Structures are given as C-alpha cells and as structure tokens.
Amino acid sequence: MEFVEDKVLVKEFLNGNEIAFKKLVDKYSKKIYWHARGMLNNHFDADEVTQEVIIVLYKKLHTFNFESNLYTWIYRITSTRTLNFIRMKKVKEFFSISDEKYDEIRSESNIQNDFEHKDEIKRIEQVLQKIPTKQREVFVMKNFEELDYKEISEITGKSVGGLKANYFHALKKITELLNEKN
Amino acid sequence: MKKISEISEIEFLEKEISQKIEIYKNFQNSDANRTYFNLLNANVLNRLEDKKRPIYQVNPAFGYAFVFLISFLVSYQFIDFSNKVTLSNSDFLFSESSTWLEEEEFLSSVLDENIELDYVNYLNNEIDYSSSRFINYELNQLSDADFDEIYNNIKDKKIF
Numbered sequence: 001m002e003f004v005e006d007k008v009l010v011k012e013f014l015n016g017n018e019i020a021f022k023k024l025v026d027k028y029s030k031k032i033y034w035h036a037r038g039m040l041n042n043h044f045d046a047d048e049v050t051q052e053v054i055i056v057l058y059k060k061l062h063t064f065n066f067e068s069n070l071y072t073w074i075y076r077i078t079s080t081r082t083l084n085f086i087r088m089k090k091v092k093e094f095f096s097i098s099d100e101k102y103d104e105i106r107s108e109s110n111i112q113n114d115f116e117h118k119d120e121i122k123r124i125e126q127v128l129q130k131i132p133t134k135q136r137e138v139f140v141m142k143n144f145e146e147l148d149y150k151e152i153s154e155i156t157g158k159s160v161g162g163l164k165a166n167y168f169h170a171l172k173k174i175t176e177l178l179n180e181k182n
Numbered sequence: 183m184k185k186i187s188e189i190s191e192i193e194f195l196e197k198e199i200s201q202k203i204e205i206y207k208n209f210q211n212s213d214a215n216r217t218y219f220n221l222l223n224a225n226v227l228n229r230l231e232d233k234k235r236p237i238y239q240v241n242p243a244f245g246y247a248f249v250f251l252i253s254f255l256v257s258y259q260f261i262d263f264s265n266k267v268t269l270s271n272s273d274f275l276f277s278e279s280s281t282w283l284e285e286e287e288f289l290s291s292v293l294d295e296n297i298e299l300d301y302v303n304y305l306n307n308e309i310d311y312s313s314s315r316f317i318n319y320e321l322n323q324l325s326d327a328d329f330d331e332i333y334n335n336i337k338d339k340k341i342f
Contacts, residue, residue, distance in 0.1 A: 025223050033222070034210050047222065054226045117205045124206050143203050144210065171195045178199060 006070035014062055021061075025054055028071065031145065032078045038140035039082045039133070041125040049085050053078050068154060075147075075155045079137065086133060127177040135170035138163050 012020035032053050037046035056077055064073055128136055137156065141147045149160045156163070196203075321329065 022223070022227060025227065029223050029226075030210075030219055033219070050222060051226045051229070054223075055230065058230050117209065120202065120205050121209050124202055144207060168192055171192060171199075175195045175198050178202060 007066055010061060010064060010066075010070065021058060024057070024070075028057075028074050029054060031071070032074065034144060035075065035078050035140060036082050036085075038125075038128060038144055039136060040085065041129045045085060045089070049078070049081050053081050056081070072151060072154050075141075075145075079155055083133065083137075123178070127174055130177055131170050131173050135166045135173070138167045139170040139174065142167055 006024070009020045009024050013024065029050060033046050033050040036049040036053075037043065040046050040049070053074070057074065060077075064070065128139070131139070138152060141152045141155070142149075147155075149163050152158075152163050153160050324332065
C-alpha cells in the first residue's frame with residue numbers, strides 16, 4: 001500500500017506536480033532527520049544532512065526506477081550522505097578546522113529542549129558515538145527505525161550475516177556503556 | 183549451540199536496554215518536534231524554490247557594452263598622455279613598425295657609448311681637401327697661356 005502510494009506521488013511529481021513532492025518531504029523528512037541524528041549526535045549536523053538529502057531527492061527522483069521501495073532508496077541516500085558527513089567532519093577535526101567549542105554551544109540548543117528525559121537521551125546519543133560507525137548504523141536502523149536485516153542489507157549493501165555480527169557487537173558495547181554510566 | 187546462545191544473549195541485551203530505546207523512540211515521535219519539522223520542510227522547499235528561480239538575465243547588448251567599457255577603462259590606464267607622440271616617422275633609423283621600446287633601447291645605447299673623435303686630424307683633412315679642390319678649380323679656369331705662365335713662374339720659383 002505504502003509502495004503504491006509512494007509510486008503515485010513520485011509519478012505525479014515527475015509530471016510536474018510540486019505538491020506531490022511536498023507530501024513526500026512531509027512523509028520522509030522525519031525519518032531522514034532521525035537517521036542522521038542517531039549517526040551524528042548533533043541536531044545541527046542532522047538538520048544540515050536532512051536538507052541536503054531532500055535537495056538530492058528533488059534533483060534525482062527522476063532516476064528512481066521503482067525496483068525497490070522508495071524509503072529504501074531514500075535511506076540509502078541518507079546513509080551515504082551521513083557517512084560522508086562523518087568523514088568530512090573527521091578531516092576537519094584533523095586539520096583543526098571545526099570549532100569544537102562552537103559545536104558544543106550549537107548542540108545545546110536543539111529540539112530536545114524541555115523534554116523530560118533530556119539527560120537519558122543525551123546519554124544514549126553519547127554512548128552511540130562511542131561505537132564504530134558500521135555498528136552504530138545497524139543499531140540505529142534496527143532499533144530506532146525498526147528495519148529488519150533484509151531491508152538494512154538493501155540499504156547498506158552489506159550481507160545479512162555481517163549486519164547481524166555488527167549488531168551483536170553494537171548491542172554488547174552499548175549495554176556495557178549504558179550500565180557503566182548508571 | 184553457539185548461535186542459540188548468541189541469539190539468547192541478543193534478546194537479553196535488548197531487554198536490558200529496551201527501556202532506554204523506548205525513551206529515545208518516544209522522543210523521536212514526540213509531537214513537540216512537529217513545529218521543527220514543519221519549519222525544516224518549509225525551509226528546504228523554499229531553498230528549492232529559490233534555486234528554481236532564474237537568475238536575472240541581462241540583455242546581451244548591455245553585456246557587450248559593459249565589457250567594452252571595462253576593457254577601455256583598463257587600457258586607458260596603460261597610455262601615458264604626457265609623452266609627445268610623432269605620427270610621421272622622421273627618424274630614418276626606425277621603421278614604422280619599430281616599437282617605442284626598441285627605439286628607446288637603441289638611443290640609450292648610443293648615449294652610453296664613449297665616442298672620441300680626432301678633431302684636429304679631421305679639420306686638417308677637411309682644409310686640405312677644400313684647398314686642393316679650390317686650387318684645382320682655379321687652375322681649370324685658367325687659359326693655356328696663363329697656365330703656362332704660372333707653371334713657368336713656379337718652375338722659376340717666382341711663386342711660393
């Protein structure tokens with residue numbers, strides 16, 4: 001049902017209906033943001049990646065061939081963009097281009113303000129940053145986005161066996177780190 | 183056996199952190215963030231609208247005129263109007279095609295040379311030449327009788 005709905009929206013958009021694209025953005029921007037947020041642990045970075053992915057969707061939607069689900073395709077773009085963002089950030093940090101203090105100030109003012117579990121959320125995000133990117137990606141997709149291994153495999157292009165192993169290691173480390181904090 | 187224990191461990195670990203995962207998921211699905219996402223979507227769509235808007239196009243004629251004006255102003259800076267310019271080339275040493283630079287180079291090399299002329303010798307030669315020409319001319323004007331008389335006088339050492 002979802003697949004058919006997406007297909008209709010994409011076709012309408014390709015026929016020039018901009019409202020169809022707006023509907024797609026309303027439907028997927030949250031998912032894009034939360035994937036990026038889980039990977040980056042920073043509201044502003046996630047915001048930037050989300051905007052970038054939506055612009056890419058607008059430009060590249062004509063290349064979507066309906067062979068897979070639209071959300072799988074969108075997740076693939078989001079995953080690639082997020083990993084690229086992490087790489088770029090590491091390079092910037094290496095050459096001391098990024099201002100860590102500024103990043104800290106920025107990350108304080110994000111959408112989690114006034115939320116009752118603010119500290120716990122912050123702790124989960126900090127713990128997520130301590131595990132390798134590959135493991136983090138599987139963990140985020142499996143737990144927060146509720147995707148199964150087959151879907152994650154389609155998005156990341158990795159084998160189900162490898163993903164299971166990564167998930168197991170991620171789960172172990174995260175549990176350890178969360179208990180440590182407690 | 184190992185796989186079964188791994189699966190049961192995964193289940194155990196998942197159960198252990200399930201509460202935390204649930205908190206994070208509630209945070210993700212919170213209505214409090216709806217305003218942010220509405221703003222985010224509106225912002226991106228505005229950015230896309232801005233990108234679609236064609237850049238203000240200038241009439242090509244104005245473009246060419248502008249380029250001409252700029253190039254004229256730039257070239258104007260290289261012309262030194264304080265220098266006198268002779269249009270006809272009076273100096274045979276230089277052709278019309280010779281540049282100011284070549285001419286200037288040549289002239290400065292000439293000025294730099296230390297020319298020493300032997301004026302005494304030069305003047306003597308000139309006097310000798312003109313006087314000999316003068317005598318020859320006078321002699322040519324004489325009639326044969328006068329010439330013979332002078333010749334005889336010289337011979338008799340009456341003259342000099």
